[in-house]
Amino acid sequence: MKKLTILILAAAMFAGCVQEQKKETGKTEAEAPAKKQKDVDAQKQLKIAWVQLDSVQANYEYYKQVQDELEKKQANAEATITQKGKSFAAQYQSLQKRAQAGELNQEQYEKEALRLQQAQSNLENLQAKLSMQLQEDAMTRQKALVDTVRAQVKKYAKEKGYDFVLCQNSDINNILYAADVYDVTEEIIAILNKHYKADSKKADNSEEKKDKESK
Numbered sequence: 681m682k683k684l685t686i687l688i689l690a691a692a693m694f695a696g697c698v699q700e701q702k703k704e705t706g707k708t709e710a711e712a713p714a715k716k717q718k719d720v721d722a723q724k725q726l727k728i729a730w731v732q733l734d735s736v737q738a739n740y741e742y743y744k745q746v747q748d749e750l751e752k753k754q755a756n757a758e759a760t761i762t763q764k765g766k767s768f769a770a771q772y773q774s775l776q777k778r779a780q781a782g783e784l785n786q787e788q789y790e791k792e793a794l795r796l797q798q799a800q801s802n803l804e805n806l807q808a809k810l811s812m813q814l815q816e817d818a819m820t821r822q823k824a825l826v827d828t829v830r831a832q833v834k835k836y837a838k839e840k841g842y843d844f845v846l847c848q849n850s851d852i853n854n855i856l857y858a859a860d861v862y863d864v865t866e867e868i869i870a871i872l873n874k875h876y877k878a879d880s881k882k883a884d885n886s887e888e889k890k891d892k893e894s895k
Contacts, residue, residue: 733849
């Protein structure tokens with residue numbers, strides 16, 4: 681089973697950031713005639729900030745939770761396949777030994793061989809099914825993660841009056857240069873974790889309420 685990696689989430693966040701910038705650029709180009717009427721001083725009033733995604737991944741609690749849960753699910757799926765694979769191998773070896781020892785006639789051997797062939801096919805189907813489930817789960821969690829980050833960044837930008845919030849990570853960098861003074865990564869991480877803790881607290885209270893009502 682191929683190793684799933686949480687880096688898919690990082691790539692999605694970066695892609696989402698780039699897409700958001702493209703949308704803003706598209707708007708600028710569409711409104712170009714009007715924009716040209718503004719003077720240079722107005723253009724200098726643009727407020728721009730940037731976020732380091734590597735730091736977000738390392739310090740955002742929800743991101744780490746998603747990563748841990750996906751890794752545990754993958755480990756469980758791999759353990760299931762490994763266990764069933766060992767069982768199949770043992771049965772196959774047993775069949776070969778019994779055949780070599782003359783314990784089975786041709787009809788019995790063919791019947792057992794057909795059963796093992798079906799078992800192998802079922803194992804391959806199970807592996808494909810578990811792999812697909814993991815990928816679908818990763819994509820669902822990826823969307824929730826990206827949506828949360830973008831929503832909080834958008835809210836932060838509006839509150840602080842930023843016109844653009846750029847993003848970069850260690851693998852892909854669309855920022856050739858950015859002064860540290862415009863780095864708002866720590867503020868974004870603090871906001872994300874505050875939002876995550878609030879949601880977690882609400883979820884815990886909801887579960888506690890359900891438990892009390894069921895009793």
